[in-house]
Amino acid sequence: MATEIPDEIRQKGERARHAARRLATLDSRTKNAALRAIAEQLHNAQDEILQANARDVEAGRAAGLGEAMIDRLLITPQRLKAIADDVLAVVALPDPVGEMFDGSTLPNGLQVAKRRVPIGVIGVIYESRPNVTVDVSALCLKSGNAVILRGGKEAANSNAALVRAIEAACQRSGIPEGAVQIIESQERALVHAMLRAHQYIDMIIPRGGAGLHEFARENATIPVITGGIGICHIYVDKTADLRKALPIIYNAKTQRPTVCNALDTLLVHRDVADTLLPQVADMLAAARVELRCEPRALAVLEGHPAVRPATPADFDTEFLSLVLAVKVVDGLDEALDHIHQHSTHHSDAILTEDYNAAMRFINEVDSAAVYVNASTRFTDGGQLGLGAEVAISTQRLHARGPMGLRELTTYKWVILGSGQVRA
């Protein structure tokens, strides 16, 4: 059953496993000093990093990457400064490792508690954005985990330069060798091998599109944090306050349409459709949003320039762009059923002034984040008080929603006795 493990995975896996054992007991002061050294080294190595990035950008242009992709790839001095500042922000976050919780003394005198410990070795597979290299390394280091990175080939030179800077900073800060490593081979088979290297890696975080998540789930023998795919809904109840509803809809759809917590489907109670929908259409048309409407919504908005008929697939699509699916529903029950069927269980909201409707929505909608009268855009580690995030989970085990430092830890039971035996 065991697949042959490529040399690079085995060597880096063993180094990471070795590093993880030492990282687990490293104090916060040492880890924070290393993070400060990383921020400094990113500054010191700016020329090398920008030159490496320029090679990637040039190769990307030659390979015909679109301007949006090139922009994602690009590191400027300002962006590098922002990346370094993000590392310093992680210094300021509390270290979750060592937290004791659920403690008690049992009737037989055993003192029992859970102690928070790092997960061990985290594997992160991601696409072209090179800032992920630094973000993820800083969060893993702070939480006492070793990390094995596998970035996209478009950013290979940039990532290598960034990891060299991180390694240099770690080396002079007492961080064990192998704490942060990147897979250099660009062979696709390495991703498959990494997903099955459960002797070395304890958790896989894929950061990318649905295809990457599906590939990881199908092939991994290591627990995978799936997530990041958000078909997000807002249901406007008949009692909604339109002065709140319109800004929320506008914000959820347009503030950053390319991310997973942006709005995809607007469900509107039939009683307010005639009032609300034309205002929504005008407001969103001004932001160049296209509305894809099922027949009842279309009937209300007939002839509006930004409007076209929806296909059934539109209600199962994460648009990641200025497109919004719109549907009129008979009431809360139909909204709940629609969300149950179509949501990816990321972020869903109700806009209502009715207490009972709000309660039913938060009780019955089973998504990582359920909202009353707020924009879905808040599903984000920074916004929700985690300080930073390594991923947004839409699976049900371990962690749901934004994952910060604490979600990069597990626990062990510590049991202090004085000779107890089991009867």
Place this chain on the structure above:
Amino acid sequence: MATEIPDEIRQKGERARHAARRLATLDSRTKNAALRAIAEQLHNAQDEILQANARDVEAGRAAGLGEAMIDRLLITPQRLKAIADDVLAVVALPDPVGEMFDGSTLPNGLQVAKRRVPIGVIGVIYESRPNVTVDVSALCLKSGNAVILRGGKEAANSNAALVRAIEAACQRSGIPEGAVQIIESQERALVHAMLRAHQYIDMIIPRGGAGLHEFARENATIPVITGGIGICHIYVDKTADLRKALPIIYNAKTQRPTVCNALDTLLVHRDVADTLLPQVADMLAAARVELRCEPRALAVLEGHPAVRPATPADFDTEFLSLVLAVKVVDGLDEALDHIHQHSTHHSDAILTEDYNAAMRFINEVDSAAVYVNASTRFTDGGQLGLGAEVAISTQRLHARGPMGLRELTTYKWVILGSGQVRA
């Protein structure tokens, strides 16, 4: 990539998914009433259950099952009463669903909290013991989860009769149809299909030997709780109090040798080997324990009737029987290294009177349960205050060590706003 889903998995999966949606919002009173009805129905259906069990036992004998296996399979009126009593014990446990935690009000006025919710649909794959059918059903029901069971073929008639009793009790207690189901087909392919039915099942718990866990990890596209395999160590430090050490070693090895938290390897500091080992050997010989000793331990115990040389494999074996591997070490460092290399990270203990040795052990040993001066046999949901357990996890995500009702839940973020949008 999608495999063809067998009809039985699809039908039961859809029913379970449907039931899970309703179970998630069921109040504790209804769930507890259903559990009481199950206990009652097990009593009422005693004749049917015992007859079904007799058929399994007869078939097992005809197929040449050993007496230990037959005993695991056997249901007597007393055992059925004990199974029903275990269900009533679950009634008494607090319902974890609905707990609110990590709540706060953000600077923008958003009220944010996590709310504990059921995982959804749990798949449990287990071997011949029919009591698991009832135990697991009761725990899943109490925590608001639907469950799809897949028991061993040796217990097929018993399990079917037990599930009929559970279904009858659920039906008259307002529990949605499909909350507890069992896969009836005995085709091996059904297990494989179940492991990949991620559209229906949210978590897989394999309960059985290492082979089943390995099969689940290799083939599942659903998160799997691996665990239950314990190569457990006790390290006797040079400062250990032998009046505590001897009873702990005896208890850990002999109190129930067939379970995962029983002792497998005894590591002894060289300074106390001459004193301790002969006493251990005499004590354990009286309990018919065979000692497999590496050369230094063998030198101390040479000629003792219960002693024979160890092979290297003995230090990587979960014995599940009256066998103990014994090794003399130079001190704590060697003990820590040995445990790091050979432990399955289930339960490991140090016996010491030295504060610093105890601290280093609990800091550096990375197992689900780490002990000072107590028997490893306490790694058990009942013993550690969880009331009951559905599994003992030795993986690192979601839950570690004994898993009770709370570990059968996840959480959602509930975010209450008054019109907030993201800047």
